[in-house]
Amino acid sequence: MKKVVLGIDIGATSAKLGLVDSAGNILVESNIPTPVNTSGVSAADFVKSLCEAAFVLQHQVHAPVELAGVGVGAPNANYSKGTIEFAVNLPWQNEIVPFVELMQVYFPNLPIRITNDANAAAIGEMVYGGARGMKDFVLLTLGTGLGSGIVAGGELLYGCDGFAGEIGHIIMTPDGRRCGCGRQGCLETYVSATGLKQTAFEVMSHRYFTEKSLLKAVSFNEITPKYIADAALQGDSMALEVFERTGKMLGLALANTVAFSSPEAIFLYGGLTNSGNLLLNPTSKSMKENMLKNYYRRTCQGQLLPELNTQLLLSHLCNKNGAVLGAAALVWHKI
Amino acid sequence: MKKVVLGIDIGATSAKLGLVDSAGNILVESNIPTPVNTSGVSAADFVKSLCEAAFVLQHQVHAPVELAGVGVGAPNANYSKGTIEFAVNLPWQNEIVPFVELMQVYFPNLPIRITNDANAAAIGEMVYGGARGMKDFVLLTLGTGLGSGIVAGGELLYGCDGFAGEIGHIIMTPDGRRCGCGRQGCLETYVSATGLKQTAFEVMSHRYFTEKSLLKAVSFNEITPKYIADAALQGDSMALEVFERTGKMLGLALANTVAFSSPEAIFLYGGLTNSGNLLLNPTSKSMKENMLKNYYRRTCQGQLLPELNTQLLLSHLCNKNGAVLGAAALVWHKI
DSSP, X not given: OEEEEEEEEEOSSXXXXXXXXXXXXXXXXXXXXOOXXXXXXXXXXXXXXXXXXXXXXXXXXXXXXXXXXXXXXXXXXXXXXXXXXXXXXXXXXXXEEXXXXXXXXXXXXXXXXXXXXXXXXXXXXXXXSTTTTOSSEEEEEESSSEEEEEEETTEEOOTXXXXXXXXXXXXXXXXXXXXXXXXXXBGGGTSSHHHHHHHHHHHHHHSOTTXXXXXXXXXXXXXXXXXXXXXXXXXXXXXXXXXXXXXXXXXXXXXXXXXXXXXXXXXXXXXXXXXXXHHHHHHHHHHHHTOOGGGEEEOTTOOEEEEESSEEEEOTTTTTTHHHHHHHHHXXXXX | OXXXXXXXXXXXXXXXXXXXXXXXXXXXXXXXXXXXXXXXOOHHHHHXXXXXXXXXXXXXXXXXXXXXXXXXXXXXXXXXXXXXXSOTTSTTTTSEEOHHHXXXXXXXXXXXXXXXXXXXXXXXXXXXXXXXXXXXXXXXXXXXXXXXXXXXXXXXXXXXTSOOOOGGGSBSSTTXXXXXXXXXXXXXXXXXXXXXXXXXXXXXXXXXXXXXXXXXXXXXXXXXXXXXXXXXXXXXXXXXXXHHXXXXXXXXXXXXXXXXXXXXXXXXESGGGGGTHHHHHHHHHHHHHTOOGGGEEEOTTOOEEEEESSEEEEOTTTTTXXXXXXXXXXXXXXX
């Protein structure tokens, strides 16, 4: 019988499920709504719904399959403890939910692993994507916020408490922008969908008030990364500056990341990567400008070359269901 | 026969050698001068002198011993390649020296490992010091510069090129102080013996010119971290501000480090730690102020406690020959 792993990606609005084979094919998939914060749905009831949806899925596969394990990606998930802890976008924001324990009732004797969505995406990249064969790489998820998964020596960094890899909350500018975490100046307040919007308004607040820009036609509530990107592609100078500023900040953060773990590659994943070279070019430029010489390639005679040891790449799973693949890879990686 | 490892610490002025047993006792030790930059001594000749000094050392032990390997800590050493590359404080600053290969001639069939001094100190802390039993920790060496060794999941981070762990060259302030690496605003320009001196002059340049301070009696060439610390201990307000500023910057860098690898502890090692609580107190305060909530301890009910998951500690090897122990530990760690 073909072995499959159940991959689950729990987002703020829906939970996606898929049965994934060892080659990274999603044989069948479905989704159920994630209960809203005010719903009062208990974690146990949600796990029950999830597992029922998974049982239905198992019956939708044409050929008989053997379930080899369950991998879950979820916000604020703790790999070491198998818990989801104080997740602000889920109805259990004041609880430590023993998620693995709750699922184990429905899947006794199967390995069940949980980690945060960015870590799952990094494992997905390693097992199925562009990081195959790499021992040291970093993946950043650029969405509403900025998540990260760090792989060093072939293993994901979890740290002493399961919470390693919060590059989005590295403070870039003390006294900078207010962050949802309660502090100021975190990377994700500049480099994320929301950060990009704020930078658009920062640019409008700085430039001559007579300058024309497509950005000036929309409200803060209406503006989107896509709108800014479309404006930039039409040559809108302010929109281009938004990407310049974002890339400058991201490039600095990436140079600092390299001084930490010197990865072979840094992968960008998530919605913001749709802006392509608009973001990649200024990021790559700033990353090089801010990079310590040690991390530049050299000739055998010691002459510096213009390339870095660390490649900046787009995730190979950007247009696939990377989150479900990553969740499944969490188990496949250990089989 | 008792097994020992030859530990060698190559500094800018001298190279220290010691035979170290598995318990971390240095049975015998000696040192030879490191040739100065302008000496024209070849790397091969220096290695010959080192190995001859080691042979002499082996004959000075009273009981017969069996040499189990050689560990070397050196600036700009590359663990993966066994080389010392473009080390600005050694006479081979424009060369890639195949150090392990050169030594292997004198010690055929023995394992020989080389890494930079900060990495060696981190391994020493893990094998013989306060990090025994820890899987995730970071060690910073606060000397003339700032070096670092990062251990994650029980292994030292080397990265794709052997150069991981350059926390001293994380850019804290774009357009900040000029660094020896050619860039600006690196952590080590603020947090190191030289950084402390510069901060003393920064403080004098900012405060009312009428204020009295012991710092005002000495030149830039004459001032030392010890002088500033002694002044601070006498209540000198400007000297105290020097440590406040240094600790504030270091604490921010440590909070960012935790967001990266979430270590169980961060150890401080090296000359600057002689200032004790003068540096530790403001560092600890700033580290807490800048720390993401995830990394605070909590009660089972989720209430935040005032302690962090990561302890800030002084190295247990500060008053021992930590560099030689660390170099030897590089081999003991793998036996």
